Amino acid sequence: MPQSRSVSLLSIYPHITSRDRQLLQLLDDHQVLTTDQVHRMLFLARRTCQIRLGELTALGLLDRFRFARAGGGSQPWHWTLGHQGHRFQAAAHRRPEPTVRTSRQSVDRRSANPNLTHLLMANEFFVRLTVHARQHPQARLDRWWSETMTTKQFRTITADGHGLWSVADATVGFFLEADTGTEPLGRVVAKLDRYEQLIRRGGPRYPVLFWLSSDQREGHLHQLLRGQRGDVPVATATHDAEPAEAVWLPVGDTGRVRLAGLPSDHGQPVADNPNYDDGVFVP
Template sequence: MPLSRTASLLSIYPHITSRDRLLLQLLDDHQVLTTGQIHRLLFTARRTCQIRLNELAALGLIERFRFSRDGGGSQPWHWTLGHNGHRFQAAAHQRPEPTARSSNQTVQRLSANPHLTHLVLTNEFFVRLSEHARRHDDARLDRWWSEQVTHNQFRKVTADGHGLWTAGGVTVGFFLETDTGSEALGSRVVAKLAKYGTFIRDSGGTRYPVLFWLGSEQREEHLHRLLPGQHTGVPVATATHAADPAARVWLARGTTSRVALTELPSDHGEALAANPNYGDGVFLP
């Protein structure tokens, strides 16, 4: 593509497809996605995905960065909005026009964020659900909210994300807690349940399960030993990062058999009635 990275947005429009716009919205909502995640969300062939990402980068719509691996080699490319991508999204949502400096600072702060791994892993959870939905006609990710949007809507909740998942005609809401192993389970992770208990009491009947997505079976077993008797009004289920979250991999508190997400207790209460479309983001085909 001959266009420069400083070309006007109007001159870039003929090169932006509906899939590109969907990608820009995803990056606007969730900050960063890897090449593999974008491939599984929006493309069939990985090579086609790589070529298109490079073309969008040449237009200044997206930027990429990656770090070296400690054992050698490199991590996958991480993609985020470039300056023209920020400009396009600002225009689409009637936000102030960003400067090139502010766009550059946003990319730099994101790439240096010590919680980047946690953010990418949280996004991976929803990517896997979306990937499953692409392959199964009876499944759908109806809602994928970031940490910030979740907090804006459910003020007492500080979850890493919130979603609505439909499979087999059943829709379940959930709050996601992504565990990278950096927090002590007893003093930090389990303590989060107190806020969920307050939310359930004050939310007009909304009662969504809290999903703890853990890095190992050992962490999962340890967490279950800490759970009995604490915050019993909060439905809790666990699975590991190695598991497909759309499969029958969720172990609820006090049970021994793993179930699917749609088999977990979920009561929407007033959460949907109050503002059903708030922050719903994009529809993933």
């Protein structure tokens, strides 16, 4: 349970490391991460990760939940900000002080979110890029935006995430569409209309990455998209593929390419995009 609001944040500061601050920011931005995702991004040893997560929970900085697994047992722990974590992030970003009640409601909403599986899938895509960058010094995940941040910045689209991925001196921007396999493919294709609108307004011409649930679904999507005209570059891969590798199949091509090898155009200034400063895109 979250610690009382009466506990001073200043008394917790000596216990917060730079890695802890990174984790708090990740959870502030992306709501929920599993133990495995936190381990792969921030720790070397799984046991060290588990111990630290428990310590941060005891401090009230984190909270956690998990569900029963079909067939018996439990799913992994899902981690989110605890009350003190909400307070810390609010102070860091000059937001209003949260109450214990609002912090508790935040955890309840996230744990009961009917789209939790989809959220964790979208987060997993960026977790894998983060892990790849840890293992390859020339690679960097320069930006990881959630669906909420992406919609706020670009407005006309509702992507599941947006990123900037760099390898050496090459940088590609992209929009993520994480597919659970539950939507009709016609509805999936219709999402491209909003990206077309963004490009017509002078926005970035980033590839839209459809991360699909199966090879069969990927093949059917390419059949639907084949021969269609449009300005939106599209590439596909499946969930079992590592997104940084040569797994992306651009629509209309026959060979798979690396993420860093996809075409990317930052576009021209648009009136409501704060990332453009005097006509220059600021990543």
